[in-house]
Amino acid sequence: MRSHRNARDQQASGRRLTRRAALLGGAQLSFMGLLGWRMRHLQVDQADEFRMLAEENRINIRLIPPSRGEIFDRNGAAIASNEPAYRITIVREDAGDVDAVLTRLSQLIDLDPADIERAKAEMDRSAPFLPITLAERVSWEDVSKIAVNTPALPGITPDVGLSRFYPLAKDFAHVVGYVGPVSDYDLSKIEDPDQLLRIPRFQIGKVGLEARMEDELRGSAGTRRVEVNAVGRVMRELDRQEGQPGANLQLTTDVMLQNYVQARLGDESAAAVVIDTTNGDLLAVGSAPSFDPNLFVRGISVSDYRALTQNNHRPLAAKSVQGIYPPGSTFKMVVALAGLDEGLITPEETFWCGGYLEVANRRFHCWKRGGHGHVNMAQSLRESCDVYYYELASRVGIEKVSAMANRLGLGIRHDLPLSAVAAGLAPTKAWKKEVRGEDWLIGDTVNASIGQGFVLASPLQLAVMTARVATGRSVTPRLIKSIDGVEQPSGSGESLGLNPTHLNYVRDGMYEVSNSRKGTGYSSRIIAETMRMAGKSGTSQVRNITAAERAAGVTSNDDLPWERRDHALWVDFAPFDDPKIAVAVVVEHGGGGSSVAAPIARDITLQALYNGDPPLDAYPAKDRDRIAEQQDRLRALRPDLGQDSKSRA
Structure with a gap:
């Protein structure tokens, strides 16, 4: 009797195991099917959307500042031009100990303490991988010193760009005016500022013709596509499209x-x-x-500016x-x-x-x-x-x-x-x-x-x-003779x-x-x-x-x-x-x-x-x-x- 009962128990136990296995197998099969369907949905149905998102995360678009339009007199003599100028930049995350690097750099070249303080302030409010300008219009000799000592100056890079230059200095200061870095005040006056104006130390016209003809002289930005890593650092440049340079102006003046x-x-x-x-x-x-308007382009000193403002003959006023x-x-x-x-x-x-x-x-x-x-x-x-x-x-x-x-x-x-x-x-x-x-x-x-x-x-x-x-x-008085060669109306x-x-x-x-x-x-x-x-x-x-x-x-x-x-x-x-x-x-x-x-x-x-x-x-x-x-x-x-x-x- 006992043996028959054991056989029946074993048979019942086997049937219960079979049902559990079937249920478990069915659940696993359902999960795998659902997972397969989801993978197909992501890889096939939503492939284009995710490809676009991935590309946007991997590729950044950077602006390329255009060359500013130049200004000439009625005979073609340059009044305001652009000249290559060396500058020194620093990237905070590459420098590591910024103060130590700046100390070593100061032992090689002369740095204005005011420029150092300004650069530190810009670093504090900028991303750590962005280059910040330390000094502009430095000499080739200084650039050479930095190049020789590169291993001891992590994050420091000599660079070259275009800087505004007024070859006739004082003669046209009250007509042409001068350019300077975009300030918060400048941005506050513009309802929808061009993205160019948000580039650190990008220069715009401040007074005179440079300011009044800013839109024509500025030009339009170019773009470059760069590959960046997860923290936004540039890894390589993929392609570049140059912008439109500013319009050249020919004045009526001699x-x-x-x-x-x-x-x-x-x-x-x-x-x-x-x-x-x-x-x-x-x-x-x-x-x-x-x-001399060049003083303002390079960053006028407090003493020079005070001398201009305290002169009772008012040299900054365009009296004409x-x-x-x-x-x-x-x-x-x-x-x-x-x-x-x-x-x-x-x-x-x-x-x-x-x-x-x-x-x-x-x-x-x-x-x-x-x-x-x-x-x-x-x-x-x-x-x-x-x-x-x-x-x-x-x-x-x-x-x-x-x-x-x-x-x-x-x-x-x-x-x-x-x-x-x-x-x-x-x-x-x-x-x-x-x-x-x-x-x-x-x-x-x-x-x-x-x-x-x-x-x-x-x-x-x-x-x-x-x-x-x-x-x-x-x-009727006329100051601009032509814009990019197009003659302006006679007066x-x-x-x-x-x-x-x-x-x-x-x-x-x-x-x-x-x-x-x-x-x-x-x-x-x-x-x-x-x-x-x-x-x-x-x-x-x-x-x-x-x-x-x-x-x-x-x-x-x-x-x-x-x-x-x-x-x-x-x-x-x-x-x-x-x-x-x-x-x-x-x-x-x-x-x-x-x-x-x-x-x-x-x-x-x-x-x-x-x-x-x-x-x-x-x-x-x-x-x-x-x-x-x-x-x-x-x-x-x-x-x-x-x-x-x-x-x-």
Whole structure:
């Protein structure tokens, strides 16, 4: 019985094992089937998606900075160029002990402590595998020292790139400006910044033409595909696509004339503009004193920057376009044309000048204490009689005077790719009410008639005004001649619609200023018959003269502190019979326009007309010895361009 029972138990146990094995085998088979299906799904159905993800993890796209567009003068002379420059970089993760490596490097080459601190700060906020610039524009000798000592300098690499260079240094600083590394402030001003701007120490235009034409000069980035490892370090470059270099700009300015203008202005706090009356080309735009823009590219020192900002002559200011001054008597052509255009006066009509005009119980004095007597329009310009214009402006009214000023280019911001181009001011009754909350007074009109009071103009605007008087057209200043060889629109302008006879009356008066013995600019005349100029002097006050001082005798400019002296101004066009250029010169606190600004403007005018040093017989005999010495001195300051300096296109 027991044996039969054991057999039955064994059979039941075997059946249970078989069922368990079947269940386990079925479960295993189901799992393997599911695993196989999942593998197929991943490898076949989703293969493309995972291949793309893997490629993105393995391949990075890096930007290649484009070469910046270069800037040339009208004849092809380089004004802003790119030059290869060696720099030293450090990669933190390769260096290991950064401080130890920097100490060893400092024993080999001179490193600015400020550069080291800046580089450390950049390393702290950058990925450890990114190269950080330690020093720029290092010498080949320093590069050689580093190459020889490479084993002792882990993470240190000499590199070469392009750096901005201004070969003419101070001559074009206020026109071209300069570049510098992108700052957080720069990025904050741009709504959607180009990714190029996020490259460490990438340089952009900061002021002047470099800043205003940044988009054209910058170009577009290239790309390179690089293979990186899991931590993002570059293993190898797979391919590269170069970017589009920035556009090259050709300016209307002439290098040699610009150099002469800067040298002739010298150490004065002054500005000068030369404009081609035929097409509006700005042949020279000078501002003195100037500065070397290369200092900013390389990183200006605190002491150098302090010297610029603390100089009371303001070398960083582009006075030719940013500076606005009371135009003084150079404004008298505006008032004269306004009176003629309104038919309120004839050129022969005279006003009596007894030395002052009393308006609203206030005396407005003429510069000539005893007065000029009976004065017509030509005499008023020639001898710069103030009372004549007090009377005339009172007839015309400020609205008509301001309208004529706008017509001639004053009180208007001219569209030039320069920093902070000033609009100046041709005031009206509405302007005073809106800005000052006061009613216009007749005394305001009297002050404005001689370019004082609220009237303000830049040297650029005065040059434009003179060009428009000379031609009768709305000559518009042009600074860029071509972009990548594409000629830009001319600024010759359309007719102003002024009566040619009226313009001739004013031009004749300006001619007498320079060529009549009674003219305020006679001592700075041009002798050469075919080059005669027509001009107008101006002297604008920067202080009030009290009745007591006037009674005792007005204090001479020479006896006043520099900052209280009058501004000296002069405008002219030449040749008189066929105007080719117009010139405006302002000398801050220079004193008299005819004695200080006129000689500078005459010399610049001749230099432009002769396209180089004029013959001495173009000058009055009394000036020739001085001019000969001056030409020798200024000639030594000219840049060597390796070309004929008289090759203006």
